[in-house]
Amino acid sequence: MAARPDLLDGRAAALAAEADHDPRYDSDGFLIEDSGADGDQFDRQERAALRRVAGLSTELQDVTEVEYRQLRLERVVLAGVWGDGTALDAENSLRELSALAETAGSTVLAGVLQRRQKPDPGTWMGSGKAQELRDIVIAEGADTVVADAELTPSQRRGLEDVVKVKVIDRTALILDIFAQHAKSKEGKAQVELAQLQYLLPRLRGWGESMSRQAGGQAAGGQGMGSRGPGETKIELDRRRINTRISKLKHELTGMKTMRDTKRHSRRANSVPSVAIAGYTNAGKSSILNRLTGAGVLVQNQLFATLDPTVRRAETADGRHYTLADTVGFVRELPHQLVEAFRSTLEEVADSDLLLHVVDGSHPDPESQISAVREVLADVGAHDVKEVIVVNKADVADPEVLDRLLRGEKHAIAVSARTGSGFAELLELIAAELPRPQIRIEVLLPYDRGDLLSSLHEEGEVLDTEHTAEGTHVHAKVTPTLQAELAAYVL
Ligand SMILES: Nc1nc2c(ncn2[C@@H]2O[C@H](COP(=O)(O)OP(=O)(O)OP(=O)(O)O)[C@@H](O)[C@H]2O)c(=O)[nH]1
Numbered sequence: 494m495a496a497r498p499d500l501l502d503g504r505a506a507a508l509a510a511e512a513d514h515d516p517r518y519d520s521d522g523f524l525i526e527d528s529g530a531d532g533d534q535f536d537r538q539e540r541a542a543l544r545r546v547a548g549l550s551t552e553l554q555d556v557t558e559v560e561y562r563q564l565r566l567e568r569v570v571l572a573g574v575w576g577d578g579t580a581l582d583a584e585n586s587l588r589e590l591s592a593l594a595e596t597a598g599s600t601v602l603a604g605v606l607q608r609r610q611k612p613d614p615g616t617w618m619g620s621g622k623a624q625e626l627r628d629i630v631i632a633e634g635a636d637t638v639v640a641d642a643e644l645t646p647s648q649r650r651g652l653e654d655v656v657k658v659k660v661i662d663r664t665a666l667i668l669d670i671f672a673q674h675a676k677s678k679e680g681k682a683q684v685e686l687a688q689l690q691y692l693l694p695r696l697r698g699w700g701e702s703m704s705r706q707a708g709g710q711a712a713g714g715q716g717m718g719s720r721g722p723g724e725t726k727i728e729l730d731r732r733r734i735n736t737r738i739s740k741l742k743h744e745l746t747g748m749k750t751m752r753d754t755k756r757h758s759r760r761a762n763s764v765p766s767v768a769i770a771g772y773t774n775a776g777k778s779s780i781l782n783r784l785t786g787a788g789v790l791v792q793n794q795l796f797a798t799l800d801p802t803v804r805r806a807e808t809a810d811g812r813h814y815t816l817a818d819t820v821g822f823v824r825e826l827p828h829q830l831v832e833a834f835r836s837t838l839e840e841v842a843d844s845d846l847l848l849h850v851v852d853g854s855h856p857d858p859e860s861q862i863s864a865v866r867e868v869l870a871d872v873g874a875h876d877v878k879e880v881i882v883v884n885k886a887d888v889a890d891p892e893v894l895d896r897l898l899r900g901e902k903h904a905i906a907v908s909a910r911t912g913s914g915f916a917e918l919l920e921l922i923a924a925e926l927p928r929p930q931i932r933i934e935v936l937l938p939y940d941r942g943d944l945l946s947s948l949h950e951e952g953e954v955l956d957t958e959h960t961a962e963g964t965h966v967h968a969k970v971t972p973t974l975q976a977e978l979a980a981y982v983l
C-alpha cells in the first residue's frame with residue numbers, strides 16, 4: 494500500500510513507540526505522531542502543472558476552483574476516528590491515508606487518532622479533541638487537516654470552525670488523486686463526473702462556510718432565511734453542475750459504446766481475456782509489464798494507473814489472449830468513483846480469468862483482498878474465475894506468504910521485480926484459459942494463408958500436412974472460426 498514503505502515502516506515504529514511511552518498518548522487513545530515529512534517538491538510541481546482545469550462556465554469555475562484550491566494541499570495533519578476494530582487497524586488506515594496524502598502532493602506533518610464509539614455529528618471528532626487538534630495544527634504550522642472518513646458537509650464545517658484551517662475528507666483526497674492521474678479523455682470525464690457528484694450536495698455548505706469566513710458580510714444585512722444573492726448563486730451553480738453532469742454522462746455513454754464494440758469484437762473473435770485487478774500499488778502494472786513487456790507506467794504511488802490498458806499476449810503453445818491492467822482499488826473506494834468507473838470495471842466482470850494481485854509485503858494483505866472483492870462483487874465480477882497472485886514475494890515475510898497461500902484456494906506467489914514465480918504464473922494462465930472446443934478437419938488452399946494464421950492464433954492446431962491441393966489441418970476451433978472455415982471443411 495505504502496507510497497514509501499521504508500518511511501512508513503519507520504512511522505509505524507514511531508507510532509508503536511509512542512503508544513508505549515509518550516505521555517501525549519492519552520486514555521482516549523489520542524495519539525500524536527511525528528512523521529519527518531519529506532514531500533517531493535519537484536514531483537508536486539509537476540503534478541500541479543498537470544492539473545485538469547474543468548471546462549465549466551465562469552460562474553461555476555468560481556466554485557470548483559475554490560474547491561480545487563482547497564485541495565491543493567501543502568502541509569497536512571491527518572486525523573482518524575475509530576470505534577470498533579483494533580488500534581492496529583486504525584493505525585494501518587492512517588498510514589494508508591498518509592500515503593494517499595503524499596501521492597496527492599502534500600507533506601504529512603503529523604497523524605492523530607481518536608477512539609470514540611461514534612463520530613460526533615457536529616464536529617466529527619469530539620470537541621475537546623478537536624481543540625487539541627487545533628493546537629497541533631498551530632504547533633506544526635499545518636494548513637490542512639485530512640480526515641480519514643467521509644464527513645458530512647456539516648461535520649466538515651463544524652471541524653473547520655474549531656481547527657481554523659481547511660478540512661478535507663478521504664473521499665475528496667482520493668478524488669483529487671484521480672483527477673491528477675487521469676490521462677485519457679474517458680478517465681478525465683469519469684473523474685470529473687465523480688467530483689461534481691461529490692460537490693453537488695456540498696454546495697450549500699460551501700457557500701455558507703465562505704460567507705462566514707468573509708466575516709459574515711456576504712450573508713449579512715438580511716433577515717434569517719431570506720434568499721440572498723449567495724443563495725441565488727448556489728442555485729445557479731447547482732443548475733450548471735447538473736447540466737454538466739448530464740453532459741458528461743452522455744459523453745461517457747458514447748465512449749462506453751465504443752469500448753463495448755471493441756470488446757465485443759474481441760469476444761466475437763473468441764480471444765480469451767485475462768484481467769489484472771487488485772489493491773492500488775500491489776504491482777499490477779509491473780506484472781503486466783513482465784508478462785508482456787508492455788511498458789506501462791509503474792510508480793511507487795497510489796493510483797498510478799487509471800486508464801485500462803489492454804495488451805495481447807500468447808501462451809507457450811501459441812494461443813493468443815488479451816491481458817488488461819485496471820485501476821487500483823482502495824478501502825472504501827468513494828462510491829462516486831465506483832459509479833463513474835463502473836463501465837471500466839465491468840470489463841473485469843467480462844473477462845475469462847481474473848488475476849487478483851495482492852501486495853504480500855503489506856501489513857494486512859487479507860483486508861486488501863476483501864476490499865477488492867467488495868468492489869468486484871459490486872460490479873458483478875464475482876463469478877469470474879479468480880487467482881490470487883501474491884506479489885512482492887522478494888520482500889514479503891515468508892510467514893505471511895505461507896498464510897496467504899494456505900488461506901486461498903487458487904493462489905500463487907510471484908515477484909514482478911525478480912521474476913520469481915512467473916514461469917508458474919504463465920503455465921497457470923495457459924491452463925485456465927478457455928480452449929476452443931470444436932474439432933474440425935479442413936483443407937486450406939495455399940492462397941488462404943490468412944485463415945491458416947487465424948487457426949493458429951484463435952484455434953488450436955493439432956496437426957498439419959502439406960498436400961498438392963493445400964494445407965490439410967486438424968484443429969480445435971471456436972464457433973466463430975468454424976463459421977469462417979465452413980467452405981473448406983472436409
Ligand atoms: N519489491 C518489489 N516491489 C515491487 C514488485 N512489483 C512491483 N513493485 C513496486 O511496487 C510499486 C507499485 O507497482 P505498480 O506496478 O505501479 O503497482 P500497481 O498495482 O499498478 O499500482 P496502481 O496502478 O497505482 O494501482 C512500484 O514501486 C513497483 O516498483 C515486486 O515484486 N517486488
Ligand SMILES: [Mg+2]
Nearest residue numbers: 777778797798
Ligand atoms: Mg498500475
